[in-house]
Amino acid sequence: MDSVFSQLCVLGSSLVLIFGLILLWRRGVTAYVTAFKWQSIVLSAVTGIVAYYGDDHELYWVAGALVVLKVLVIPRLLRRMQRRFAAERELEPYVNTATSLVIAGLLVLFGYAITRPLVALSQLPTRAGMPLAMGLVLVSLFVVISRKKALTQVVGFLMLENGIALLAVLGTYGIPLIVELGVFLDVLMGFLVMQIFIYQIHETFESIDVEQLNRLRH
Amino acid sequence: MNTFILLLGPPLVGALMAAVVRPYRSIVGWTNALLSLVSLGAAVSLWRHILAGDVLTSGPREFLRADALSTLLALCVSAVGALAAWLGPGMGGDDGYDGAQARRFRIFGNLFTFTMLFAVTSNNVGFMWIAIEATTITSAMLIPLHVTKASVEASWKYILIGSIGIALAFAGTVLGYFDFVNLAGRQEDALNWTVLMAAAPHLHAPVIQLAFVFILIGYGTKAGLAPMHTWLPDAHSEAPAPLSAMMSGVLLAVALYAVIRWEAVANAAVGTGFTDGLFIVLGVLSIVIAAFSLVVQQNYKRMLAYSSIEHTGLMCVGLALGPLGTFAAMLHLLNHTVAKSMMFFLAGRVLHRYRTTEIGGVSGLLRTMPWTGGLFAAGMLAVVGLPPFGLFISEFALFRAGFAAGRPWLMGLVLALLPLAFVSMIGRLNRMLYGAPAAGIAVGEGSAWPLIPLGLCVTALVVLGLTLPAPLQTLLERIVEIAGR
Numbered sequence: 001m002d003s004v005f006s007q008l009c010v011l012g013s014s015l016v017l018i019f020g021l022i023l024l025w026r027r028g029v030t031a032y033v034t035a036f037k038w039q040s041i042v043l044s045a046v047t048g049i050v051a052y053y054g055d056d057h058e059l060y061w062v063a064g065a066l067v068v069l070k071v072l073v074i075p076r077l078l079r080r081m082q083r084r085f086a087a088e089r090e091l092e093p094y095v096n097t098a099t100s101l102v103i104a105g106l107l108v109l110f111g112y113a114i115t116r117p118l119v120a121l122s123q124l125p126t127r128a129g130m131p132l133a134m135g136l137v138l139v140s141l142f143v144v145i146s147r148k149k150a151l152t153q154v155v156g157f158l159m160l161e162n163g164i165a166l167l168a169v170l171g172t173y174g175i176p177l178i179v180e181l182g183v184f185l186d187v188l189m190g191f192l193v194m195q196i197f198i199y200q201i202h203e204t205f206e207s208i209d210v211e212q213l214n215r216l217r218h
Numbered sequence: 219m220n221t222f223i224l225l226l227g228p229p230l231v232g233a234l235m236a237a238v239v240r241p242y243r244s245i246v247g248w249t250n251a252l253l254s255l256v257s258l259g260a261a262v263s264l265w266r267h268i269l270a271g272d273v274l275t276s277g278p279r280e281f282l283r284a285d286a287l288s289t290l291l292a293l294c295v296s297a298v299g300a301l302a303a304w305l306g307p308g309m310g311g312d313d314g315y316d317g318a319q320a321r322r323f324r325i326f327g328n329l330f331t332f333t334m335l336f337a338v339t340s341n342n343v344g345f346m347w348i349a350i351e352a353t354t355i356t357s358a359m360l361i362p363l364h365v366t367k368a369s370v371e372a373s374w375k376y377i378l379i380g381s382i383g384i385a386l387a388f389a390g391t392v393l394g395y396f397d398f399v400n401l402a403g404r405q406e407d408a409l410n411w412t413v414l415m416a417a418a419p420h421l422h423a424p425v426i427q428l429a430f431v432f433i434l435i436g437y438g439t440k441a442g443l444a445p446m447h448t449w450l451p452d453a454h455s456e457a458p459a460p461l462s463a464m465m466s467g468v469l470l471a472v473a474l475y476a477v478i479r480w481e482a483v484a485n486a487a488v489g490t491g492f493t494d495g496l497f498i499v500l501g502v503l504s505i506v507i508a509a510f511s512l513v514v515q516q517n518y519k520r521m522l523a524y525s526s527i528e529h530t531g532l533m534c535v536g537l538a539l540g541p542l543g544t545f546a547a548m549l550h551l552l553n554h555t556v557a558k559s560m561m562f563f564l565a566g567r568v569l570h571r572y573r574t575t576e577i578g579g580v581s582g583l584l585r586t587m588p589w590t591g592g593l594f595a596a597g598m599l600a601v602v603g604l605p606p607f608g609l610f611i612s613e614f615a616l617f618r619a620g621f622a623a624g625r626p627w628l629m630g631l632v633l634a635l636l637p638l639a640f641v642s643m644i645g646r647l648n649r650m651l652y653g654a655p656a657a658g659i660a661v662g663e664g665s666a667w668p669l670i671p672l673g674l675c676v677t678a679l680v681v682l683g684l685t686l687p688a689p690l691q692t693l694l695e696r697i698v699e700i701a702g703r
Contacts, residue, residue: 114428117422117424117425117428118393118396118425118428121397121400121422121425122396122400123400137386137389141382141386144378144382150374153378157378157381157382157385160382160385161385163389164385164388164389164392167389167392167393168392168395171392171393171396171399172392172395172396172399172404173404175344175391175392175395175409176344176406176408176409179342179344179345179348179409182344182345182348183344183347183348183351183388185348186348186351186352186355189352189355190351190354190355190377190381193355193358193359193377194377194378194381197358197362197370197373197374197377200362200365200370200373201370201374204365204366204367204370205367205370210374213371213374213375214371215367215368215371216368216371216372216375216451216452216455216456
């Protein structure tokens with residue numbers, strides 16, 4: 001039974017990472033929103049699986065909150081922004097697609113390297129997924145740095161949060177519920193403020209390309 | 219009544235009042251200002267408890283806890299919060315803000331103060347993280363109080379870089395929790411700092427090292443440590459004066475507080491050598507970048523911002539220099555809070571009069587606003603570390619600690635960098651103080667009463683430069699014990 005459990009976890013984590021990589025080779029924001037939505041669905045599923053096999057009822061609540069927040073609410077808000085800025089595609093990122101994918105591969109390898117002590121220490125059947133979660137954290141970080149549209153950066157940030165949530169579920173069967181709920185609240189508030197700012201950038205600069213944000217230097 | 223309620227309640231009440239009263243009335247500002255003194259009083263009361271030798275806790279599972287380190291930060295935050303409440307927009311009169319802006323400042327400024335106070339009194343490192351993340355959100359809302367291209371740009375950089383940094387700190391927190399769970403099993407209060415500290419000597423070294431790297435990069439981003447500092451000069455220079463004062467004076471200190479909490483855990487687990495090395499690298503890098511940026515700086519608010527990076531770097535180096543260095547770093551933190559929050563308020567007055575943040579556009583400050591100019595000059599001398607001001611003493615103590623800790627080369631390097639900052643800042647100060655004011659700049663102080671609290675700041679700096687009061691010394695010594703030295 002454990003082996004089914006751990007295989008499901010690795011499968012889920014791989015899917016979560018692959019949805020993260022979509023940000024690197026697709027250009028349209030529509031694809032990013034869909035990728036984020038599916039990534040969150042898989043993340044909730046993994047959380048549910050860990051709750052079932054690990055017999056932890058608190059985690060069902062976390063999975064439920066994930067569905068509401070990251071599968072229903074945030075993608076809907078993202079979708080609304082994307083309709084407004086539909087013409088703005090990620091045409092010329094700072095790093096081109098081929099190089100980005102190579103770098104992402106290296107980052108995932110690096111994720112494996114730095115999580116080795118974690119995997120060695122843990123006794124949990126879920127441990128094999130942790131390097132993939134760390135890989136997603138690093139890849140999302142790279143997305144935020146190398147992309148030019150404010151909306152892409154926000155999706156990258158949200159995926160970074162997903163990576164950390166996955167790491168917490170796989171490594172510890174979730175942090176204490178009350179803390180988790182506070183974190184969800186923060187993510188939602190942070191996202192809403194970012195959304196306000198994106199509209200503000202669009203109003204002031206008539207585009208959401210962060211390359212024009214270059215007034216302040218030195 | 220519970221001291222924690224008196225500490226944390228007033229900013230919440232202030233925010234609520236501002237949210238409920240529409241349109242904005244100046245009575246909200248005045249109530250807010252008076253309530254802020256209650257918070258400050260509660261922080262002083264915490265200090266008295268520390269001196270009496272007890273550590274106050276409150277709530278289920280010791281939810282809130284105020285040891286010496288929390289108390290120092292609570293004092294700093296509530297004092298600067300009170301300054302911002304008294305000198306912020308919305309106290310009546312022409313301060314350059316309309317009612318809607320004043321209302322927004324009172325809502326989010328108070329929430330900002332609340333989240334910082336909660337961050338430093340929460341015993342749970344998870345809630346500490348939540349509170350520090352919330353500081354980013356509440357303060358970001360205030361940067362574009364005047365919507366301009368520059369302030370929109372600054373706020374976007376701030377919220378994006380700040381959120382990413384804080385997310386990495388969360389990854390570090392999860393890793394620390396992971397280590398604990400593998401040692402002692404899942405526990406509801408495992409994220410309580412006291413519980414973590416008790417388990418720390420048995421934590422698994424490679425994991426806690428990885429966790430600390432994430433935490434240092436994450437909270438270090440908020441503390442303005444290079445190379446994650448890029449948001450800081452923009453945000454500090456574009457934010458309205460009271461917010462700049464709070465960000466530079468205490469937000470950086472609160473982020474450093476979070477680092478010190480985890481430093482204690484890491485030191486107990488793997489010894490002090492590991493954290494020392496990281497602190498030195500990031501600290502020196504911050505000082506180098508700040509010093510060279512100061513040389514080319516043409517904007518006085520950005521100049522103050524880079525100076526904050528320099529001082530955070532100094533504190534960071536101090537944390538790596540053993541007990542004496544930690545003592546000096548904490549004293550430096552206090553001095554910097556007083557000096558820099560005052561300077562940003564004064565810079566706000568200069569900006570209000572001259573309508574520019576360019577150093578080239580400001581001249582004859584001593585003639586147009588003699589008191590503001592005089593205080594500005596005194597503050598600048600304090601910031602560059604001249605006697606008789608407090609920062610001179612704390613920097614001196616820091617260098618002495620460095621030589622005592624057997625790091626003469628490191629101290630030599632830092633000593634070689636400080637004059638760069640010194641010369642460029644004093645040169646720019648001269649340009650602003652003297653000369654003939656441009657035509658059309660009004661002469662006279664305008665509203666003079668804000669100068670009273672700012673004058674008190676200078677007095678405090680002089681007092682700290684001449685003597686180290688015994689209660690303060692006791693407080694700092696307790697902090698050195700907490701930091702695991």
